Amino acid sequence: MSVHILIPTPLRRFTADEREVVVEAGTVDEALAELVERHPKLKPHLFGDDGQVRSFVNVFVNDDNIRHGDGGGTPVGEGDTVSIIPSIAGGAVADAETEGEGGTEAETEPDATPAWGEDNPVAPLAHLPELEAGELRRYSRHLIMPEVGTRGQRRLKASKVLMVGTGGLGSPLGLYLAAAGVGKLGLVDFDVVDESNLHRQVLFSDADVGRPKTEAAAERLHGINPHIELVPHDTRLDSGNALDLFADYDLVVDGTDNFPTRYLVNDACVLSGKPNVYGSIFRFEGQVSVFWGEQGPCYRCLFPEPPPPGLVPSCAEGGVLGVLPGIIGELQANEVIKLLIGAGEPLLGRLLLFDALRMRFRELKLQKDPNCPVCSENPTQTELIDYQEFCGMGEEPILDLEGWEIEVEELERLRADGDVTLLDVRSPEEYQIARIEDSRLIPLHELADRLGELDTAERLVVYCHHGPRSLRATQLLREMGYEAVNLAGGINAWSERIDPAVPRY
Amino acid sequence: MSDPQPTARRLVLMPRHRLAVETHAAATYPEECCGVLIGRALTDGSGTLVERVLPVDNERQDSRNNRYMIHPETVLAAEKEARRLGLDVVGYYHSHPDHPARPSEFDREHAWPGLSYVIVSVMDGTAEDTRSWRLEDDRSSFGEEELTPMIPVTAADRRADP
Numbered sequence: 109m110s111v112h113i114l115i116p117t118p119l120r121r122f123t124a125d126e127r128e129v130v131v132e133a134g135t136v137d138e139a140l141a142e143l144v145e146r147h148p149k150l151k152p153h154l155f156g157d158d159g160q161v162r163s164f165v166n167v168f169v170n171d172d173n174i175r176h177g178d179g180g181g182t183p184v185g186e187g188d189t190v191s192i193i194p195s196i197a198g199g200a201v202a203d204a205e206t207e208g209e210g211g212t213e214a215e216t217e218p219d220a221t222p223a224w225g226e227d228n229p230v231a232p233l234a235h236l237p238e239l240e241a242g243e244l245r246r247y248s249r250h251l252i253m254p255e256v257g258t259r260g261q262r263r264l265k266a267s268k269v270l271m272v273g274t275g276g277l278g279s280p281l282g283l284y285l286a287a288a289g290v291g292k293l294g295l296v297d298f299d300v301v302d303e304s305n306l307h308r309q310v311l312f313s314d315a316d317v318g319r320p321k322t323e324a325a326a327e328r329l330h331g332i333n334p335h336i337e338l339v340p341h342d343t344r345l346d347s348g349n350a351l352d353l354f355a356d357y358d359l360v361v362d363g364t365d366n367f368p369t370r371y372l373v374n375d376a377c378v379l380s381g382k383p384n385v386y387g388s389i390f391r392f393e394g395q396v397s398v399f400w401g402e403q404g405p406c407y408r409c410l411f412p413e414p415p416p417p418g419l420v421p422s423c424a425e426g427g428v429l430g431v432l433p434g435i436i437g438e439l440q441a442n443e444v445i446k447l448l449i450g451a452g453e454p455l456l457g458r459l460l461l462f463d464a465l466r467m468r469f470r471e472l473k474l475q476k477d478p479n480c481p482v483c484s485e486n487p488t489q490t491e492l493i494d495y496q497e498f499c500g501m502g503e504e505p506i507l508d509l510e511g512w513e514i515e516v517e518e519l520e521r522l523r524a525d526g527d528v529t530l531l532d533v534r535s536p537e538e539y540q541i542a543r544i545e546d547s548r549l550i551p552l553h554e555l556a557d558r559l560g561e562l563d564t565a566e567r568l569v570v571y572c573h574h575g576p577r578s579l580r581a582t583q584l585l586r587e588m589g590y591e592a593v594n595l596a597g598g599i600n601a602w603s604e605r606i607d608p609a610v611p612r613y
Numbered sequence: 614m615s616d617p618q619p620t621a622r623r624l625v626l627m628p629r630h631r632l633a634v635e636t637h638a639a640a641t642y643p644e645e646c647c648g649v650l651i652g653r654a655l656t657d658g659s660g661t662l663v664e665r666v667l668p669v670d671n672e673r674q675d676s677r678n679n680r681y682m683i684h685p686e687t688v689l690a691a692e693k694e695a696r697r698l699g700l701d702v703v704g705y706y707h708s709h710p711d712h713p714a715r716p717s718e719f720d721r722e723h724a725w726p727g728l729s730y731v732i733v734s735v736m737d738g739t740a741e742d743t744r745s746w747r748l749e750d751d752r753s754s755f756g757e758e759e760l761t762p763m764i765p766v767t768a769a770d771r772r773a774d775p
Contacts (some may be wrong), residue, residue: 196682199681
């Protein structure tokens, strides 16, 4: 009798990646014996030294646990499926086991009181600039609060803040820092305003589309507060210019959208001893913290290494709730102002997590990593590096894409020949916005369950918005024996290069 | 994927997932908690990414302060949920109330290689230490794998623009 034994994923390494092994057997015992004879490396994980199936290993014939039937003698018939399912058990170290282990490592409590505060703000200055009559009127609601007062406002006026990024986070940051009277505000961005920016980048108006962001931002912020100095840096921040740029400022705000720049901002801040007010967003979630190597942990203490490229979807791919950068950017602005005037408790050594859908704030405590490569006492990295390479975005592709991808022009030819099935793995919401004609929608997360709807004889071209999700789908389909290729650049490239009638989003 | 894959070296547990695990561990103190980690292998083969944390009930009726159990039926349901998401069950977590976050002999006997076993040490009701372990292929011992957070945030590619 041919019986199909499904191999649990973690054990497939011992069956040469076979998911299913077909054996001839009349009972469960016979089936398992045949299985481990064919794949001996499986044996110790299924059977104990006494030759019995391990107590935590359960065998199901079709949907029934054999423990509730005849155990190993349970008969199996033609076409039956045998599944091997662990029950998961364990527990704390028994008291006897801890003897001699020396207990837990001593926790080192970080110094909770930073050498920063009211008497020692970020930019302590002996001679603070005076406030003019117009400034006294403008900032009066600040001045009447003792926590700010004339001294705090003069400190703001004396302060120099560099904003890296003038997009989603940079918009509220810029608006509030300018309005609050930060004396010098540097704006770094290399991008131009795009229509798809406008749902969240509230610095810009419809008429700004196509303009350099730093130019449009400086103009708008000058309109809000003519008393401050605005310095547009229409350039891409890189390892060559970061330290020079940072040298002119007291504090840096991270409003970047990508890992290489985020690590660059962090490292350059550590090397130049400046605080880094960090914020980041994705879909409905955001994070805020203050990283400051001299006073506490830096970004690298929290995230020593970036995730592999392509793993974390970008905002362009995953989307972002327009109001989210508003909330996160304003939290950053709050931290900036506190640091500049030396008030309150900074978000130092703490990571604030915000979930807009559930409307929850949570806080994680962060510790300085004593082995941090940049901010520890004995750093292994004392200068800026190539951050594209550090983040795995150098020349090396993630996967060997040979034969895995086609360009949109090739798809157009294939469609003319008519022997291709076009599979869309985006969400139904995206499908509503735009689709390539005659494509079939199976969202990526449903794909594994809906493979039956596809025919292995079909030639599949898989697409998403820009390509990464469909690449994942292509990988899955290929593993399952389908002839699938990924559409490079996704529907966006199709719209740009083949059919402009398909809306871009 | 013809060659056997080396034992994964790191487990990516994003801050919110870590928080979920540690909150669960603190909530069930002084009893052990347990749950399922759903995710997938990192594309570069360097480890595992957790994408969902599924807390489940400790199905032991006795000794719940130092033992836990997840029934195979629960494991099956978790696997089904993982498949629905196009993912796999990549490991399990449990807590050690008032004990260090390292696996016991009992843990070793009841483990498989190829999975991550995350253990939270809960001291006096506070989650103090969280570590991840993988069983060696010869079942002789557990090796610790690096537990690393990752940002559930922003862009991995340069096109993006928040």
